[in-house]
Amino acid sequence: MSTIAIISSFADETQCVQAVEELRAAQVGDFNTFSPIPSHKIEHAIGRSKSPVRWLVLAGGISGVLTGLAITIGTTYEWRLNAGGRPLLSWPPFIVICFELMVLLGGIFGFFGVLMLSGVPTTTMAPGYDGRFGEDRFGIVVRCDEAEAARVESMLKESGAEEVVREDEAQPR
Amino acid sequence: MAAAPKIPVEPSYRDIDRSVLRVMEPAGLAYWAWIGFCFTLVAIAAGFWLRQIYSGLGVTGLRQPVMWAIYITNFVFWVGIAHSGTLISAILFLFRTKWRTAVYRAAETMTIFAVATAGLFPLIHLGRVWFFYWLLPYPNQRYLQPDFRSPLVWDAFAVSTYLTISALFWTMGLIPDVANAREAATGWRKKFYTALAMGWQGTDRQWRHYSMAYLLMAGLATPLVLSVHSVVSWDFAMAINPGWHSTIFAPYFVAGAIFSGVAMVITLLIPMRKLLGIEDLLTEWHFDNLAKVVLLTSLVVSYAYITEAFMTWYTGDPIEQMTFHMRYFGPWGWMYWVMVLCNCVIPLLLFSPRIRVNMRALWIITIFVNIGMWFERFVIIAGSLTANIEPSQWAGYRPSITEIMITVGSFAWFVGLFSLFAKFLPIISMTELKEGIVWLRKALKMDRVKAA
Known part of the structure; x- marks a missing residue:
């Protein structure tokens, strides 16, 4: 079974936080977020320990x-x-x-x-990175098995994602 | 520049980005003429410096016993100016002050360039500038080392640490903003911002480390800023010279530094917001709060002047009393009273809420504060040396054209560097403004209601 990446974008921080919480509860794949501001809510929802x-x-x-x-x-x-x-x-x-x-x-x-x-300086951008994530959109990129993709997509959409695309479908902007 | 479109009263993240990035669009002829003017003055000053290096300090007005005068005054003045930047970016960050987000980048930029200007003066003041490295400890075959009991050595450590830490703190704040500029730019600018952004993407992993380090660096910068001007004041207070040898110097200098620094921030921001069309991002609310800091520190400085006079009277030391008598009523007495007028009397106008938000009045008041604070340093440094312990040694001092032109050049250098920055890098932190967008919206609402 191959792993794929699902890229979603949110207009609102709260919705992004909600999606992160649901993904964590459902324990599907691994994911990372993009945000235009250092969001403590997202950090809290992801629940990692304090930075070393x-x-x-x-x-x-x-x-x-x-x-x-x-x-x-x-x-x-x-x-x-x-x-x-x-x-x-x-x-x-x-x-x-x-x-x-x-x-x-x-x-x-x-x-x-x-x-x-934080892995800078680098010349390679993380999969799913989009310039809008620095401006006004919050993004979540989930890497999961193809079998779980449909479930993840519906979870992201239910949380209020504006756009949900698979990596192979994502067009470079 | 064309009039800036007003941003909506409920700005979105995108509105903030657009307003800030618009400032960084290619500049017109007037801008380059201004830059050219500033750097021409710098070149003239550099010429005078070269002449001084070639022929020695005799081309200055420095004669025994007044060996510290305008150069050291400028050094202390510019280090003082630098202080507001770290106050606003680090101390007010720790206090979670809401109005700091829009002004902190400009203030911090001012800090970097002010320290860079200040750092030149001890070098300019050196007779043999090519031996500047003698201040630092390094292995040598004569086993000769600097004396760490000397405040001048502390100063070399304090000022270079201050410059390094401020520059790192400032660069760190710039990275996410430059990454934003990278997305919007085209041509060589895109390459420039891409290189500066170092591949920043704003992932949760990056923000997690960033937030923690930013907090810790603010925590480190806070005692640093207080220590730097204390160390500068000890350059004087550790000497047994009357007029210098006083225990109040450290807090007195720190308060004066914040006073002059915040005044300089206002002096720069008022024309800048108009010329760059960012009046919507720097609102009356921001200036009202900055003016309150100026007023508070003005009162602290006035209190220090009174304490200084009281201590001189109370100690009963006739030499100290004579130095102060000369300071108040001697041939340079007028400078002292100009200083009192500019630093203690004129800022009292800021008690009026109307004046605090009247940009023209505020600008003029802060220029008076800058003049007053320059005179304060001159009165303390050179003034105390003219009337020293032995009346037979008393002497005057007259600045030479070299010193005056280098001083003018230092102002041009500072303003020129600041103007370059304001056009090529984000002069307002987009990231922090977005974080505190609620407060910007409130400030804009207040402004619009008033205007209506």
Whole structure:
């Protein structure tokens, strides 16, 4: 049995959410959505865990603090500047450097983490992508067995899809 | 440009896209003439800089003891201008402020270009600019390293971190919008936007990571923005120079930065919304709220001026008191009172709700604020150096043509870069405006009811 892709578009976020919920309940195939805005409702309906990018930001932040400590302590020991016999390491100013590097590396890890996890840069578009999905339409692409296609199509239509097409029928726009 | 068609009072996502993308259509001759004018000024300033590099800092008016003057004033001024962008894009994002969506992209863009302008001034101020990298720690055979106890080294870290993080945060917000522009564009523009969008498609997987990272980056940028101007203020406060050595400097400078930055956002947005025909997206409601931020920070800054005077009197330090006496009533006293007029008195007009939405009045008030805040930095930096601890060292300062032309060039550089951006990339975030469409609709309804 071959797998096919069914592409549907919705004018309304709520209808898209409803379709996602029904697809999840019916457990047919796997699917992904396209939306013009970061929709928390869709994210909630799909029910994936929180993005792991937060761990990357944390790792970046920690490595920033460690880098800050390494360069401040390291360079102080390399160039021992005796300021009136006071302790060699001046912790309060080091905090400033550690803080700045924490933010710097945390941000850089976060930015490149998003790119890596979301698969950009890329030159290939996901099957079913349509320019309208960036403008004002919400899309769901379901990949399922051919035998289940009719059921999926009727589910999408019942949820209020404006258009439901199979991948082989979809015309490039 | 032809008059913009009004968008319906209940705009759809498509109406928002069309209004924003229309701005990015090819520009006319007037636009290119303006860009040419700005960059000609930049070229003239660059010529003066080259002359200064060739012949040394003697071509400036900098003489002992006034070794920090207009260049450092410009540095602090532009870093200050940069602050409103991150305030609006990160801090107000965390507070879920509704009016920020339409103005945040412009404010953030202003931040990037203001930091890029500010970053030039410490370099311009260097006598031997080719040794700028001495500020950074790097391995060398003499084991010579920067002293991390110096606030100037903190500043190098803070400002470069600020520029990097603001640029990443801004780029991240731009990606979905540029992907939208990619769909609508043709010709070389399509290739340009396709490359910038990096293949963004708005799948649930992409949005999931995007939303989380955006939130975390806003969380990181919030303490960063407060730290950057604090660090800038410590360049002064850590020195034992009278007029500089004060514990209130960090909050005082941060409030001043937000004050001048938001004023600059208004100064840029009012002509921009008219010239680019986006009056429907930047409504009176947005300006009313921006004006309230200006008013609030004006009051904070006024309070800081009073506290500063009180502390000087209360400490009983005669040297500090003499410096402040000279600041208020010395030969440069007029600058102090111009600053008080522009920063403390004129913004009080914004208590009137009518003035807050009167674009002409608001524009003029914010220009006064910009002038006042430039003078504030000059009075603090150069003014305090003219009347130092030893009266025998007291000296005046007169800016040279090199310093004046480089200052003019910095304004042209900033405005030129901003104008280029406004025409080639989405100056209003379509994604965020769509997310908060309910509030845009409300604002439009208010505007239309008023107009009727």
